Amino acid sequence: MFACTKYRYCTGQDVLPHGPVNGTLGGNVIFKTTINPTTLSAIAWTFGDPPVSIADFLSSEGPMTGVGFVGRISLDNSTASLELRKLTLIDSGTYKVNIRKAGVIQVGHTSLIVYEPISGANITTSPNPPIIEGSSVTLTCDAAGSIITREWMKDGQLLSASGNITISEDKSMLSINSVKRTDTGEYRCRVSNPISTANAKHGLIINYGPDGVEINGPTEIVGQKLTLTCSADSNPPASYSWMLNGTEIPGHSPEFTKEKSEYSDSGDYICTATNYVTGIKISVVHKLSVKGLPAGAIVRIVIRVLLVVGGAVGVAVHTSVFYITVVCRKCWLTFHID
Structure with a gap:
């Protein structure tokens, strides 16, 4: 196993971390060995297969940097740790190190994957x-x-x-x-x-409807304010139009209102809901009956009767008044007197 700090300074249980070590395009990474600082006789770093020389160090001659790595590496001569800078995507691959100390050679290898930030x-x-x-x-x-x-x-x-x-x-x-x-x-x-x-x-956004179109309001009314409301499940919201007994009612509101209903307001109300995105339109019918007088209304009717007294000569006229009171419950009243 291995671990890396936020600075890409990596450590492991062996001479090199097992890898892979993750690097950022254009960033830096450090391959840290597990060797404590000491005097090393020789260090050789290689990359890839077949191996390409990154750095060679001999204590008697100093470091030599391989082609393609000039200006991009730093070598710690006391631990053999290597810093690689200005990472490119082609730097992804296997890295090996050979270390010689007092005639003893230690070998380590690890891998690097360079990622381009998303x-x-x-x-x-x-x-x-x-x-x-x-x-x-x-x-x-x-x-x-x-x-x-x-x-x-x-x-x-x-x-x-x-x-x-x-x-x-x-x-x-x-x-x-x-x-x-x-x-x-x-x-x-x-x-x-x-x-x-x-x-x-x-x-x-899913566009749908209209469906579930319905008209809410009374089916029977007596002289008071009339309100009918049309509704539909629709996205985008539906546009509405109204007709009464086949005649178009101006406007496009979902609500039809009249302050005082009249007999002529009776009939079939048709509401049409239209979704101009889906191209669907649906109509529903609502039957309304406007009645005459309200339940329990009292009507007083005055009847004047002309009485003719006498014959052809000397006619006397007398007018009498009769009052008739009618209690009406949900009815139409029609009187005709000859």
């Missing part, structure tokens, strides 16, 4: 919005850098392939087949490697 993570959709319920959509997660892992989440919950969701083998694409309105939400893609992490998010 940046520019984003999510794109296909097809482009609007997305309509029942269709399919694919979210694609991409980023610059050395991508090792991807994770998908919806509204903070980790997603896996199930139900109508499929995820590509490299997890770069998440597909939703026959989308439902419950698929609306915030989708996140987390892209990471051992040295960096980036997140991208996308708000997915």
Whole structure:
């Protein structure tokens, strides 16, 4: 096992850490040996297979730096630890060291993986919005850098392939087949490697409806204020139109109101809910009857009667008044007197 500090100063149970050691593109890394500071006769560092010389040190002659590493290394002559700077992606590979002290040779090897930091993570959709319920959509997660892992989440919950969701083998694409309105939400893609992490998010909106269209209001009314309300489950919100007995009522409000109802307000009210994104429109009918007088109304009717007294000559006229009181419960009153 081995451990590294935040400065990439690595230690291990052997002469070198077992590895791999993680490095950042353009950054530095230190391969620290387990040797305590002492006087070393010779040190030789190599890279790759076949080996390429990084540094050779002889106590009698001093250090020699290999081609491609000039200005990029520092060698600790007392521990044989090596610092490598300005890392490139091609620096990934196997590193070996041979150390000689008083005729004893110690050998160690480890590996380095150089990662490019992740940046520019984003999510794109296909097809482009609007997305309509029942269709399919694919979210694609991409980023610059050395991508090792991807994770998908919806509204903070980790997603896996199930139900109508499929995820590509490299997890770069998440597909939703026959989308439902419950698929609306915030989708996140987390892209990471051992040295960096980036997140991208996308708000997915599913357009649906209208459905569940209904009119709420009285079916029978007597002279007072009339209010009918039309509602529907729809995204985006539906637009509404009204008709009474086949005649259009101006306006597009979900509510129809009249301060005082009249007999002519009776009939079939039709509300049509329209979603201009999904292209769906649904109509419902509400029957309303406007009655005459309220229950328990008292009507006083005055009847004047003309009485003719006498014959053809000397006519006398007398007018009498009769009062008739009628108690009406939910009825229409019609009187005709000859």
